[in-house]
Amino acid sequence: MTTYIPSLTLPDIVFKHPAAAILLPVVAGTAIGYSTRPKETQQTYLALRQPPLRPPPQVFGPVWTALYGAMGYAAYRAYTTGLHSVDGRKLALAQHGATLYTIQLALNLIWMPLFFRMKRPIEATVDIVALTGVVGYLTYIWGQVDEVAGWTLVPYLGWLGFATYLSAGTGYLNNWNFEGKEKLQGDGADTKFVNEKSQ
Template identity: 55%
Template sequence: MTTYIPQLTLPEQVFASAPASILLPVALGTTVGYSTRPKQTKETYNLIRQPPLRPPPWVFGPVWTVLYGLTGYGAYRGIGLNLTSILPGTMSVARRAATLYTVQLGLNLAWMPLFFGARRPAAAMLDVLALLGANAYLACLFFGTRDGLADPVAGWCWAPYLAWLSFAAYLNAGVGYLNGWDISDATLRRRKAVGKGAQ
């Protein structure tokens, strides 16, 4: 079980408002996406060796926007509507879920700077695995009728997110493996100079 940590939790007002709960992760995700220099990110994406089934770069922005919106709405439903519950147990679980949601959002926002900014696919892999675990548990809290929040709508908002995170973990592991876990500037410059297929 998680613990409610007010200092690590978004304010309750965010969860209590559907628009705020939806727009905050969308705005934060957009900000991180643009702060990692999209042109350089696209160039890096095209230079690294990729596993099969990789989508074109333009797919990621719309997919993440929809997923951030869905999870924001799910957080409003599963957390926001339960923070004012008259049942102390439900309110306690909602607070713990709010902390877990905030932590997973931080992990999510850290992935792109780790992978494309710092060029650390191994660290990004650890991040995405922690993200998967946190979100699987969060989905269980939303679906759960015993020691959970019993909001299947919120739980189903997490299903596409978990599927995409699993796919992202596959892509991250594939890129790491195929590139010897090294996508540093020096390696990519060398690859660009001699062609993508050479080391």
Template identity: 60%
Template sequence: MTTFIPTLTLPRAVFDHPASSILLPVSLGMAVGYLSSRSNQKQTYARVKNPPYSPPSFVFAPVWTVLYGVMGYAAYRAVSAGLSLSATSEQSDLARQGATLYTLQLALNLVWTPLFFVLRRPVEALVDIVALLGLNAYLAYTWGQVDRISGLLLLPYLGWLGFATYLCAGTGYLNGWDISDKAIEGEGKGKGKAKEQ
């Protein structure tokens, strides 16, 4: 069982209003995407070998925006329900523990893009996303005990994380776990486009 750790948890004010709870992950995700765009995410994605069923690069931004919004709303619902006057002490504890899990998973989520596209470290990115998937499965279970809808709202996120884990592992494997600038530059010098499916 997890513990509520105030220093590793977003402030309560973030969870008190649906707008702040939704806009925080959406804006953080957009900021990380924007700051990481200098690493030419689309170019890297197009040049590395991707596993079968890899979607076009334009799919990721809208999907993640929706998922960030839904996870933010789930956070608002779970914390509001768990810390309401009608909640049991067990629900309150689970809501607080879930708030810590949520904060940690959000940090892991935001670290993935820089790990993969900026630092070009697919092994570390895979470790990050596997941890993220496990943490969110536990979060869905925890918050589902406080507010069933909150737990259910995390299911699309879990599904996408499962798919993203497959994409990360597949891309790493197909590229020999090396997507560095050197490998990409070599492909541009007469080796042709590396994307094969």
């Protein structure tokens, strides 16, 4: 069983107010997406050898926005249900889940910089495997507090399974090294990504 650790948990206000709970992951995810330069991220994505079933890059933004909103709603619902429950076990599970939720959000937000900015596919894959495990456990924990909250996390968990496959598959197909996927043009001010399908 996990433990409620206040120092590793987002403030109560984030969980108690639906707008704050939903907007925090959406805004944080969007900020990370834009900080990793979307155009370059798409170019890198298209340049890498990838396993079958990779979606087009335009799919990720809408999917992640929906999943961030759903995880925020699940957080609000599970936490407030636990706080208002007369069952002490549900309160403890809601609080334990809040710590897990905070940890999973941090793991989620560092994946993109690891994979695209730092070009560290091994570390990114370890991160997403850990993230999937934490979200699986969180789904179980919060599902005991509020069934709707648990089910609301299921699409996120399913997408993470698929994303883990893409992360590990892309790392493997590129020999766990993304550094050779760029070629500098001219004075080096512009970066051209190599599309390996054309080679």
